[in-house]
Amino acid sequence: MINRQIVLASRPSGVPTPENFKLVENPVRELEDGEILIENQVFAIDPAIRGMLDDIQDSYLPAVPIDGLIPTMVLGRVVKSRNSAFKEGDYGRGFAGWEEYSILNPSNFAIENVHVDPTVPLTAYMGALGWSGITAYIGLKKIGEMKAGDTVVMSAAAGAVGSVGGQIARLSGCRSVGIVGSPSKAELVTGTFGLDAAINYRDTGDLAAAIKAACPDGTDLYFDNVGGTILDTMLPLMSDFGRIVVCGMVANYNDQNNPIPIHNLWQVLVHRITMKGFLAYEHLDMLEEAEAQLGSWIKSGELIALENVTTGIENTPSAFINLMSGVTTGKTVVRLNESVSTL
Amino acid sequence: MINRQIVLASRPSGVPTPENFKLVENPVRELEDGEILIENQVFAIDPAIRGMLDDIQDSYLPAVPIDGLIPTMVLGRVVKSRNSAFKEGDYGRGFAGWEEYSILNPSNFAIENVHVDPTVPLTAYMGALGWSGITAYIGLKKIGEMKAGDTVVMSAAAGAVGSVGGQIARLSGCRSVGIVGSPSKAELVTGTFGLDAAINYRDTGDLAAAIKAACPDGTDLYFDNVGGTILDTMLPLMSDFGRIVVCGMVANYNDQNNPIPIHNLWQVLVHRITMKGFLAYEHLDMLEEAEAQLGSWIKSGELIALENVTTGIENTPSAFINLMSGVTTGKTVVRLNESVSTL
Numbered sequence: 001m002i003n004r005q006i007v008l009a010s011r012p013s014g015v016p017t018p019e020n021f022k023l024v025e026n027p028v029r030e031l032e033d034g035e036i037l038i039e040n041q042v043f044a045i046d047p048a049i050r051g052m053l054d055d056i057q058d059s060y061l062p063a064v065p066i067d068g069l070i071p072t073m074v075l076g077r078v079v080k081s082r083n084s085a086f087k088e089g090d091y092g093r094g095f096a097g098w099e100e101y102s103i104l105n106p107s108n109f110a111i112e113n114v115h116v117d118p119t120v121p122l123t124a125y126m127g128a129l130g131w132s133g134i135t136a137y138i139g140l141k142k143i144g145e146m147k148a149g150d151t152v153v154m155s156a157a158a159g160a161v162g163s164v165g166g167q168i169a170r171l172s173g174c175r176s177v178g179i180v181g182s183p184s185k186a187e188l189v190t191g192t193f194g195l196d197a198a199i200n201y202r203d204t205g206d207l208a209a210a211i212k213a214a215c216p217d218g219t220d221l222y223f224d225n226v227g228g229t230i231l232d233t234m235l236p237l238m239s240d241f242g243r244i245v246v247c248g249m250v251a252n253y254n255d256q257n258n259p260i261p262i263h264n265l266w267q268v269l270v271h272r273i274t275m276k277g278f279l280a281y282e283h284l285d286m287l288e289e290a291e292a293q294l295g296s297w298i299k300s301g302e303l304i305a306l307e308n309v310t311t312g313i314e315n316t317p318s319a320f321i322n323l324m325s326g327v328t329t330g331k332t333v334v335r336l337n338e339s340v341s342t343l
Numbered sequence: 344m345i346n347r348q349i350v351l352a353s354r355p356s357g358v359p360t361p362e363n364f365k366l367v368e369n370p371v372r373e374l375e376d377g378e379i380l381i382e383n384q385v386f387a388i389d390p391a392i393r394g395m396l397d398d399i400q401d402s403y404l405p406a407v408p409i410d411g412l413i414p415t416m417v418l419g420r421v422v423k424s425r426n427s428a429f430k431e432g433d434y435g436r437g438f439a440g441w442e443e444y445s446i447l448n449p450s451n452f453a454i455e456n457v458h459v460d461p462t463v464p465l466t467a468y469m470g471a472l473g474w475s476g477i478t479a480y481i482g483l484k485k486i487g488e489m490k491a492g493d494t495v496v497m498s499a500a501a502g503a504v505g506s507v508g509g510q511i512a513r514l515s516g517c518r519s520v521g522i523v524g525s526p527s528k529a530e531l532v533t534g535t536f537g538l539d540a541a542i543n544y545r546d547t548g549d550l551a552a553a554i555k556a557a558c559p560d561g562t563d564l565y566f567d568n569v570g571g572t573i574l575d576t577m578l579p580l581m582s583d584f585g586r587i588v589v590c591g592m593v594a595n596y597n598d599q600n601n602p603i604p605i606h607n608l609w610q611v612l613v614h615r616i617t618m619k620g621f622l623a624y625e626h627l628d629m630l631e632e633a634e635a636q637l638g639s640w641i642k643s644g645e646l647i648a649l650e651n652v653t654t655g656i657e658n659t660p661s662a663f664i665n666l667m668s669g670v671t672t673g674k675t676v677v678r679l680n681e682s683v684s685t686l
Contacts, residue, residue: 246612261604266570269589269620277612
C-alpha cells in the first residue's frame, strides 16, 4: 500500500512558497500492537505549523526536519486496527501529517474514536467540531473564565478558531466584537456570525479609537490569535481585572526571529490583567463538554461553521500558502477525495 | 496647627530633581465624623509614585496636579479621633501624603489601627511589616501560587519589596534567586538575605546564560519589579506553566511615554505562562495572614528587614531622588523626627 505524503523540501523565509514542499510516495509499514491505520478523509491546515518549519529549537512544538512529514490533525476511516477501542470503519482522529494514510498510536495525545453524526458534514470534525472549535471553547470558558455580560474581543475573527470563538461568546450572553483584516471579513463577522461589531484593522485610521467605540465599557476578555500590534493596542483598552487569552501569535509565525515588539505590557499592571498562554490539548478534561455543546449549536444552526476546502493531497501546499497569506476565512482543510461531505 | 507638606512644583523629566518639589505650610482642618488626625512618625518613599508625577491619565493611580500633595502610605500617632475604632495614642496607618499631619478617613482603602510591637522598630511597619512586605507576601503566595520546591526569581532583589520577597521564597522551601544591579547588592542578597544565588545584571555579559546557570531546572515563578529588559530576558527562561507576577515596572517609571519594548511575549504561548498584574491593596483577605507570618519571621530573626532612613520632612525629595537613581537598598522611608526607632 502506497502512501502519498507532503514533506518539507526547504525552509521557508517569510510566507512559504511551493518550492518549500515536495510530494513523496512511501510504503505503509505494518502495524504494531495498539496501533490503527486510517485512510485519511480530511486533515487540517493550521497557521501554527508555520513555526515548526523554522529551525528554532525553543518552541513548544519541535522543528520539522528537511524531508520530514508536515504534521497536522487528521481524520480518517479505520482500515486496519490492532487496538480494541477501534474497529474497521470507525473514524479515528489524531495527530499525524499531510498524508493519505496515517498510523495512529494511542500513546499519542488526543487520539479519539470520533462519533460522526451523518447529518453533519465530515469536514466540520476538522473545524468547528474539531480542534479549532474545541480550542475556542476551552480558551474562552476555562482559560478566559468568560461569563455572561462580558465584553469579549476576538482577533482573527474570520479565522478557524476566531470564527467559532466569536459565536461562542455571542451564544454565551457576551458582547462579542471581532477584529478582522478586510471589509468582506467584517461583513461576514457581523452578518453571518451575528457578532455585535466588527473592526477591520487595516482601514481604521486609529485602531484603538475604533475598538473603544465598539467596546464602550472596556474589554473584559481578549482572545488573542495574532499577537503583535493588535495585542499591543488591546493592552491599554482592557478593563480592570481583564483577561487576555493567548491562543496564537500568527503575526510572528512568518518571522519568528524578529517578533513584533510590544510597548504596552506595562498595562498588565495598570489594569491588573491576567494573561495566559494555553494549548487546548492540555485541557482534555473539557473535551466532552466542548464537543457536546459545539455539536448542539451546529446542529441547531445557532453556530455557523465556515470552511475553506481544498481537494487532493497534491494541492495541500497551496492551501497552506493561501492560509499564511491571510486571504482565507474559516477553517482551512484538505479533503482527500471529492466524496467527503463539506459544509 | 500647622502642617508642613511636600507638593509637586513642576513635572520631572526622567529622574526627578530637587526643583520638582516644594515645601509648603498649611493649617490642619477640622475633622469630620469618622475621621482621625495623626501626627506622622514615618512615611514610605515608593518608586510607584514616580508614575503619578507625569500628566498621564491612563494609569491606575491618578496624576498628581501641580501644587498637589505627593501621596504615600503614612504611619502616625492618633492625636484626634472622631472614629470609635481609634483612640488617641493609637497608631493609624493609611494612604495620605508627604506631610507631618494626616487626616485619614475610613472610606479610604487600607486604613488600619496597627498593633505596634514595642520590640520591633517602628520604621519596620512601613517596610517589611508594611505594604512592601505585605505586597511581596501576597504576590508570591496568592497571585503567584508559590509552592515549596519552586524555583523563584526576584528582580530588584535588594529593593523594598524584593528584599523581603526573596527571603519569603527561601523561607517557603523554594530555590530563591535574586537579580540586582551592583556587586554590593549581590553580596547582600546571598550573604545577608541567604538567597541561593544572586545575579548582577550589569556585569553579566549574557544575562540569560547567567540566569539559566542559577536556575538549572527553569524558573517556575518570576516576581517582576522592574519590567523592561529583565522581563524580556526571563520570558524564554520560564518553565512550562510558569507564573510571572507583575508587581512593578520601575524600568519604565522615569519615562512612561517610551516604555522599553518587549520582544519575547510570544513565549507566553510557548511555555503556557500565566502573567498577572496585581495591587496588594486589592487582596485584603490576605492581610491578617501576611502580617502575622511576616511579624513572626522578623521577630525570630529568620527574615532580615533592611531600610534606608532619612530624617525630617525637608529631606524627603532627596530621599526620593536617591531611590529613583537606583542607589539604595531595602525600603526607603522618612521618619519625621529622630525619636522614631529604626532597624
